[in-house]
Amino acid sequence: MSPVDPASPAGPVTEVPAPDPDGAVLAVDVGGTTMKGSIVDGAGRIQHSVVVPSQTETGAEPVDAVRALCRRLRDDALARGVVPAGIGVVTPGIVDETAGVVRYASNIRFRDVPLRALVEDDLDLPVGIGHDARAAGIAEAVAGAGRGLDNFLLLPLGTGIAATVVVHGAPVPGTTWSAGEVGHMPVFPGGEPCSCGQRGCLEVYASAGGLARRYARLGGTPGRDSRAIAAAVESDPLARSVWETATEALGIALATLTLTLDPARIVLGGGLAEAGAQLFDPVRETLGAALAWRDAPDLVPSAFGTTGARIGAAILARRAAGLAVPDGWGALAPVHS
Ligand SMILES: [Zn+2]
CATH class of the missing domain: 3.30.420.40 (ATPase, nucleotide binding domain)
Structure with missing residues (x-):
């Protein structure tokens, strides 16, 4: 309510x-x-x-x-x-x-x-x-973190990861209404298997669901969700390792998206974005380090x-x-x- x-x-x-x-x-x-x-x-x-x-x-x-x-x-x-x-x-x-x-x-x-x-x-x-x-x-474009921009990228980080490319206020739908399935972008070639049949997909490492699954699979306390893993980074080396891999995967994916789209801004949403600086700082660092010859776009949390x-x-x-x-x-x- x-x-x-x-x-x-x-x-x-x-x-x-x-x-x-x-x-x-x-x-x-x-x-x-x-x-x-x-x-x-x-x-x-x-x-x-x-x-x-x-x-x-x-x-x-x-x-x-x-x-x-x-x-x-x-x-x-x-x-x-x-x-x-x-x-x-x-x-x-x-x-x-x-x-x-x-x-x-x-x-x-x-x-x-x-x-x-x-x-x-x-x-x-x-x-x-x-x-x-x-x-x-659309909401971010009209009244949120994408207001007034010619183009921006919104990535809700939830159970999975999708991206919405918004150009002049209109989200790009794709030819078959399937644009933005970046959760299955390979970020670590030959990496861990994804439910989609590929290996090394972004959402294996950096979605809320993927973080929890990896942490449990690598021997962490079962049942911990991404929020609990984020909270345990200081005290639990496995939580720290899983978190660092997530932010690295995300930074790599955002570098590819930046080079593809040259967005004015990248907006992160979903539950993971609520981690604030703990997420944004290392992702900004990886993104900036991956782009040698150009500046990284602004990386900001969703307004809604x-x-x-x-x-x-x-x-x-x-x-x-x-x-x-x-x-x-x-x-x-x-x-x-
Ligand atoms: Zn996949």
């Missing part, structure tokens, strides 16, 4: 917002573990949030859980006197934004799901469908954190509804909500 949630059912009636003449929208971020939905008002503030598990215990189709959350958010909005102008839904995987179809998303078990048509039928509202990381890139994909979904909703998205829209949303 949002800490600035004046519309919570337990809240005083006097704080229920009036219908927003500038157009409130609904925004849904479908993840592998949870789905987060919000009512975002016309000024880009999150007014109300709902978090539900992505998988239902009954074994129902995952898409039904998404549709149920969309209907619930619409009903929540109407109960607050807010008539939403549209809805945006973002998912991981291969998302054909033109057709409004999720072609494939392994961790939510979607294959060729016509999500836009389904949600349109259910809610009778304009619907924008998007990819979660690209949506986060885990809220970015949802603010991006809200922007897609506004666009679907024909509403303007002024520069800075969404900047009032909290970083974590």
Whole structure:
């Protein structure tokens, strides 16, 4: 729930917002573990949030859980006197934004799901469908760490690693909606095996999931997540070694991306970026050392954190509804909500 949630059912009636003449929208971020939905008002503030598990215990189709959350958010909005102008839904995987179809998303078990048509039928509202990381890139471009830049690169460091290349405010989708799968960029040739079938992939070493798996495989205390490994760097030589390899892998990958794209800035997001200087300092060092004849681009944390994909979904909703998205829209949303 949002800490600035004046519309919570337990809240005083006097704080229920009036219908927003500038157009409130609904925004849904479908993840592998949870789905987060919000009512975002016309000024880009999150007014109300709902978090539900992505998988239902009954074994129902995952898409039904998404549709149920969309209907619930619409009903929540109407109960607050807010008539939403549209809805945006973002998912991981291969998302054909033109057709409004999720072609494939392994961790939510979607294959060729016509999500836009389904949600349109259910809610009778304009619907924008998007990819979660690209949506986060849109949010950073409009109101976050990429605001005002011709181009930048956003890498959310989570369970896996993806990159969103944003050029003039628009994320590059690729020919088959698959751009940015840099987690499988080989950084240590002949290195450790990846679940994708290759060896030495970036995310084997530098994703949150990869860090935890490597640490356990090399003999560390089982069950430690990336946050616990980061916290143990001073006292545990194995944690330090795993952490140093992660930052080295990331620095090498960012050097390749810098030479390919010449970005104005590189933005790191996801849970790992919350490690702050412990992550950014050694990555900057490796990146700078790898680039002999040019300067490294700025390396900065994401402005939106885990809220970015949802603010991006809200922007897609506004666009679907024909509403303007002024520069800075969404900047009032909290970083974590
Ligand atoms: Zn791989």
